Each structure stands twice: as C-alpha cells, then as structure tokens.
Amino acid sequence: MTADWNDGPGPRVEASEPDPRARVVAVATTLLVRHGVSSLSPARIQTAAGVTRAELEQLFPDPDAIVEAIVSTRLDAVFRAQRAHLDAVQHLSDLERWLLDRLTPETARALGSLIHLLADRHDRGHRALAKAFSRWKALLASALWRLQAAGELDRGADPEELAIGLIAALQGGHLLAHLAQDANPLRATLAMAFDQIRAHTP
Numbered sequence: 001m002t003a004d005w006n007d008g009p010g011p012r013v014e015a016s017e018p019d020p021r022a023r024v025v026a027v028a029t030t031l032l033v034r035h036g037v038s039s040l041s042p043a044r045i046q047t048a049a050g051v052t053r054a055e056l057e058q059l060f061p062d063p064d065a066i067v068e069a070i071v072s073t074r075l076d077a078v079f080r081a082q083r084a085h086l087d088a089v090q091h092l093s094d095l096e097r098w099l100l101d102r103l104t105p106e107t108a109r110a111l112g113s114l115i116h117l118l119a120d121r122h123d124r125g126h127r128a129l130a131k132a133f134s135r136w137k138a139l140l141a142s143a144l145w146r147l148q149a150a151g152e153l154d155r156g157a158d159p160e161e162l163a164i165g166l167i168a169a170l171q172g173g174h175l176l177a178h179l180a181q182d183a184n185p186l187r188a189t190l191a192m193a194f195d196q197i198r199a200h201t202p
Helices: 020-035 042-049 053-059 065-087 092-101 106-112 123-149 159-180 184-198
Strands: none
Touching (some): 020 042, 020 053, 020 065, 042 053, 065 092, 065 123, 123 159
C-alpha cells in the first residue's frame, strides 16, 4: 500500500495512549480491524489520532511503516503474554498447561487476526507478519528443544515442525471457535496438536 498524505479525513477513533506514536499505532490498528487496509490513509489516521500532519510525518515519514508498527506491537503483546510461560517450560506437563491456558483466545488471536487483513493485501505488512510468526515459532521451538534435551521428547522429533503444528492449531482453533461461538473446536484442535507432541515421547 502506498498512500497520499492528502487523502481525505475519516472518523475520529478514541485512544487513551498519551504517547503520540502509541496513539497513532492504536488508532491505525482499530481502523485496520474495522475497515481494512484501505482505511489507513495518513489523513484519516491523523484525524483519528488527534495529531497534526507535521507530527504524523515526523513519527512515520513513510506511511507504510505504520502497518509494520501495528504488526510489531501485536508481536510484542504476544511475547509479553507468552514468553515467561514458555521460558518456564521444563516438562511436558508445563507445555500442556500452557496449551490449556490458550483456551482464552485474546493472545493467540493477536497475530492471527491480521492474516486476512494483510496477507496478499499489503506487501510490507505481509512480510512483517511472516517475520512475526517466525519469531513466535522460534519461541515455541525453544521450549520444545528443552524438552528434547531433557529426554521428554525422542531424538526423532523436530521441534520446529512441532512448533508450526502448535501455531496452526492455535490459529485454526481460534478461528473455528470464533465462528461457532464455542470453545470446543479450539479445545479439540489443541488436544490433537498435543497428541502429536505426545506421540514423540520416549
């Protein structure tokens, strides 16, 4: 997406962040989720965030960088919510407990909700999202490597492939649960993903 700084204004979006950059990212995220990537014209973001044109250009000289900042902010939210729990995984039971906690959907949806909004619709946003998922996969794989080193996974297991399976289960399960307004599809997909990991126990 490329945008003209003279695009027409849009509706104001409420945001409580006192920091101008955080406020711009927050309202841009709201516009993206509500109205899609086409809503992210600089003038519309400027109006919604309550900043001047000069302030917005100073914060984001390149308008497309706002989308990268949205992805980065979502990734930071995922890491804040999950890093401590995944870093503490020492046993298979710890990983199972972490998976059960994912039945609360907000964190795992933080990145997944951007897929249909950005994939194949915004080149730089798509690339930023791919990098974000790569970092999330690495965080999960690190926990699985520790389990393998501790002898709780056999040597034939591939932690990176298992991490991809967990992410797929989380994202697909959340999508199905959202559509059905029922946690059972998520519970089923997570159980299947954990069974795949359990199949690699010695």
